[in-house]
Amino acid sequence: MNIVLAIVQFIVSEILSKPPLLVGLIALLGLLVLRRPVSELIAGTLKTIVGFLILTGGATILIGALAPLGTMVQAGFHLQGVVPTNEAIVSLAQKAFGAPTALIMAFGFLVNLILARLTPVKFVFLTGHHLFYMATVLAVVLGSAGITGVHQVILGALMLGTIGTVMPALVHPFTRKVTRDAGFALGHFNTFGYITSGLVGKLVRRLGAPRASAEDLAVPEGISFLRDSLVMTTLTMVIIYLVLAIIAGPAALAQAAGGGNYIMYALTQALTFGAGVAIILVGVRMILAEIVPAFRGIAEKVVPNALPALDCPTTFPFAPNAVLIGFIMSLLGGIVGLFLMGPLGLALIIPGMVPHFFDGGTSGVYGNSTGGWLGAVVGAFINGLLITLLPALLLAFMGSFGLANTTFGDTDFCLAGIITGLGAKAGFFGSYAVVVVLTIVLLALASFVTLRITPRSGLQEETPATAQETAETTA
Secondary structure, three states, rough: OOOHHHHHHHHHHHHHHHHHHHHHHHHHHHHHHHOHHHHHHHHHHHHHHHHHHHHHHHHHHHHHHHHHHHHHHHHHHHOOOEEEHHHHHHHHHHHHHHHHHHHHHHHHHHHHHHHHHHHHOOOEOOOOOOOEEHHHHHHHHHHHHOOOHHHHHHHHHHHHHHHHHHHHHHHHHHHHHHHHHOOOOOOOOOOOHHHHHHHHHHHHOOOOOOOOOHHHHHOOOOHHHHHHHHHHHHHHHHHHHHHHHHHHOOHHHHHHHHOOOOHOOOOOOOOHHHHHHHHHHHHHHHHHHHHHHHHHHHHOOOOOEEEEEEHHHHHHHOOOHHHHHHHHHHHHHHHHHHHHHHHOOOEEOOOOOOHHHHHHHHHHHHHHHHHHHHHHHHHHHHHHHHHHHHHHHHHHOOOHHOOOOOEOOOOOHHHHHHHHHHHHHHHHHHHHHHHHHHHHHHHHHHHHHHHHHHHOOHHOOOOOOHHHHHHHHHO
């Protein structure tokens, strides 16, 4: 048993939890099924892995640049409380829940493949680190409620596999609009926020809001350089960083600046932010050029007509201006939500820069796709409120980890934890009842959504080759 557990933990920790290796392996399997020559096997696999490493490297640079921004916000506005940071809470939880987390992730991914094979919901969730984070949420919530051992793994795996299958399907009508049927789905566990933003965009449009997309806003000739989305993003962040640095003062950045001038440090970090965004976009184009065509092999043999569900930055090239709008408005929503926590009797949730950039930016893309620039503004703002309120509610179900100064930051993590925690409070049988009923309801809803959109062009008829072309023309 120990050997089996060790093998499972190795697979989870060294392959499934590392997106570049997981997606590279999927690309290799797809190319093998398609019987591509050895040269294409090597090139396709390596380019997929390198593309993800480039994306990850860009994200790492961007996250590093966001760290002082969070410090400036807290120091400048004298904020204290819980900061939602997925990486931090996951690392804290591994000592107590490492083994069940590994088993939940491994079997949850298997459940995803089985459901995608047997149901109309043909989506395979390939964002490995988010599978790992969700497995941790479920392990912590179930374990804190006293459900451990085999039942903890069974319940967690069923929830994880179901959520990983269903969420890309529920958001896919919006994803198709964002990507223009580029042949991939969204696999990121802030899906509830993206669906909300898409629906808000529709509502804004129906209320007579301007139809102009964030990508089509008129720019006077004298500042035509701002038509370049990377220049616009970098310049905006320079202004934000410098203003916040002045408000926070030199003491807030003294340690990070290493004795240098705090204004110049803030300027450098803002420019580094722009570099991180540029690197992410390069990685996205490489990934889409390789993984989507290779995935046809998996779709044809293993899970017929399936689509790969990929991380949220894959949507950024389709509306880069909306990403910036989404980040700013989500952060504003988080600040507004912070001041609502006290009157609601909840823990103060300090805006985390990482979730607000990635979740907020993607919410801006989805809101923009249905409601233009105003849809991006309002949709991302509401996303900011959601990723402030829901983490505060989740704390009650996390046992001793609810007292930590960090928690999970994305909507789906929080909703899954809250629902699973409510079921666990009903006892052993209550947990199974909640999980089974939720699985049936979500699969039925996702099947309805999938079957409703399939006749229009059909999941199997989407053209993967258009992914790279679309990304290149919108980047």
